[in-house]
Amino acid sequence: MLILAIAMVLTAAAPQSPSVATVPQVDLDRYLGQWYEIARFPNYFQKKCAGEVRATYAKRPDRRIDVINECRTKDGSVTKAAGVARVVDEKTRAKLKVRFAPAALSFLPFVWGDYWVIGLADDYSWATVGSPDRGYLWILSRKPALNDADYAAAVERARANGFDTSRLVRTRQSPRP
Secondary structure, three states, rough: HHHHHHHHHHHHHOOOOOOOOOOOOHHHHOEEEEEEEEOOOOOHHHOOEEEEEEEEEEOOOOOOOOEEEEEEEOOOEEEEEEEEEOOOOOOOOOOOEEEEHHHOOOHHHHEEEEEEEEEEEEOOOOOEOOOOOOOEEEEEEEEOOOOOOHHHHHHHHHHHHHHHHHHHOOOOOOOOO
């Protein structure tokens, strides 16, 4: 009992990170289209990607969004993953859930991943996207390269939200034939 009581007190006394804050509003019509990955936290589902990572978002008739992620693999081939996203916060439209699992599994909550827009240029030229647990982070751009000032601003949005930005790995982008 004493050990349990001490554990409860230590847990309650542990500093709590503030919640991840999204941007106030996302105009999804402006957000749709092609994005280039400029940097990301390493993750298991992109470990085959050697570079030239792109994401394309397109509106569907059912108000969801088609998601096509592609990258060049280490052997030089291109791999693609098709998914679907849905808005979970209608007020800001900055919180989405994305699924790459088959549609038949969409009733399972764990097949949906968090996609929160936490930074966004006024002209929609770059975006910072993360997860509320701070386990995933991407810096995206409309062009294959992002100037230093814009990159710093995108990274700062992540840092201000408590992400460990030292984990960011830059993505190699080069023209495709």
